[in-house]
Amino acid sequence: MKELCVELGEKPFRAKQIFSWLYKGIQDIDEMKNLPSGFLARLKEHAEVGMLRVLAHQQSAQDGTEKYLFELEDGNAVESVLMVYDYGNTVCVSTQAGCRMGCSFCASGLNGLVRDLTAGEIVSQILDIARNSLVRVSHVVFMGTGEPFDNYENISKAIGILTDHEGLGMSMRNITVSTCGIVPGIRKFGDDFPQVNLAISLHASNDDRRREIMPVAKRWSIKDLMVACDEYTDKTNRRVTFEYALIAGENDSDKDMKELAGLLRGHLSHVNLIPLNEVSETGMKSAGRARAKEFKSYLESHGVPASVRRELGSDIDGACGQLRNKVATAPGE
Numbered sequence: 344m345k346e347l348c349v350e351l352g353e354k355p356f357r358a359k360q361i362f363s364w365l366y367k368g369i370q371d372i373d374e375m376k377n378l379p380s381g382f383l384a385r386l387k388e389h390a391e392v393g394m395l396r397v398l399a400h401q402q403s404a405q406d407g408t409e410k411y412l413f414e415l416e417d418g419n420a421v422e423s424v425l426m427v428y429d430y431g432n433t434v435c436v437s438t439q440a441g442c443r444m445g446c447s448f449c450a451s452g453l454n455g456l457v458r459d460l461t462a463g464e465i466v467s468q469i470l471d472i473a474r475n476s477l478v479r480v481s482h483v484v485f486m487g488t489g490e491p492f493d494n495y496e497n498i499s500k501a502i503g504i505l506t507d508h509e510g511l512g513m514s515m516r517n518i519t520v521s522t523c524g525i526v527p528g529i530r531k532f533g534d535d536f537p538q539v540n541l542a543i544s545l546h547a548s549n550d551d552r553r554r555e556i557m558p559v560a561k562r563w564s565i566k567d568l569m570v571a572c573d574e575y576t577d578k579t580n581r582r583v584t585f586e587y588a589l590i591a592g593e594n595d596s597d598k599d600m601k602e603l604a605g606l607l608r609g610h611l612s613h614v615n616l617i618p619l620n621e622v623s624e625t626g627m628k629s630a631g632r633a634r635a636k637e638f639k640s641y642l643e644s645h646g647v648p649a650s651v652r653r654e655l656g657s658d659i660d661g662a663c664g665q666l667r668n669k670v671a672t673a674p675g676e
């Protein structure tokens with residue numbers, strides 16, 4: 344932006360003003376009130392305020408959760424979700440169009456990866472939701488379509504913009520990044536963002552089972568993962584959240600439950616038990632909320648904090664990638 348300002352015959356400090364206006368949520372360059380009008384006219388010839396087009400919008404009648412399908416400039420589509428919690432409004436952002444991790448239970452990876460999202464496209468999901476739903480967004484979770492650590496540079500830049508005082512001014516502590524377990528990414532993340540929360544999609548308590556449902560587990564074992572998580576807690580003093588989606592007949596047996604408790608006991612962790620969102624293409628079934636509650640009691644009685652995730656938006660294609668697959672109007676897919 345500084346370079347562009349200089350090219351257009353202005354001082355580089357104008358870039359800071361432009362930056363600040365953009366994240367106030369303006370929709371047009373003319374809204375940048377403290378900039379000289381001649382400069383704004385020149386700027387309009389070279390730049391525009393990027394926005395995402397809403398392709399589909401659904402609101403849950405049950406809990407108010409809103410789901411957006413946005414169109415990117417090249418015609419690809421991504422999903423984002425707005426969830427209303429008592430501590431604030433949370434947006435779940437996508438980091439890639441599609442995903443190449445291939446987890447067997449997930450809708451996002453069914454058609455592979457199309458491309459990484461830019462930092463702008465990631466941040467736009469939040470700005471556009473705030474604008475369209477007329478809400479203030481206080482929390483962001485990187486848990487939509489895509490693997491954040493497969494697009495590290497852009498998610499870093501996005502976190503930078505979200506937390507910059509001239510950007511969205513969010514607290515690092517209100518941001519959570521979820522990974523399927525890319526170990527070098529976890530290491531780098533602990534160094535770069537020690538105040539941002541980390542969630543790990545575990546979904547199985549031994550390597551054989553994990554490799555069956557998550558191809559990434561063939562590259563890094565659970566042991567590699569736990570070492571990286573311990574390093575992360577040593578570095579950051581932050582507890583790691585482990586996500587565990589209960590899939591009938593896959594990872595929901597008593598043996599799985601005991602193994603999970605044994606694996607996590609003594610680590611600074613929290614288990615988020617998720618009743619599986621059923622995606623018809625995968626054929627996998629949820630083990631049910633009652634089973635998730637049994638897992639929770641067992642884990643807690645064995646010294647491992649756990650909670651059962653509230654199922655928000657289950658009436659509006661809540662599982663990752665489902666809306667995108669259903670609408671599938673985006674060209675190039």
Ligand code: SAH
Pocket residue numbers: 444446448449450485486487488489490491521522523524542543544545586588617618619620621622662663
């Ligand atoms: N790629 C990242 C972030 C996106 S997925 C990751 O794997 O963590 C966000 C969470 O939703 C992950 O824990 C993922 O495993 C989980 N998930 C995917 N499909 C699901 C489904 N059908 N039901 C429940 N959770 C699912």
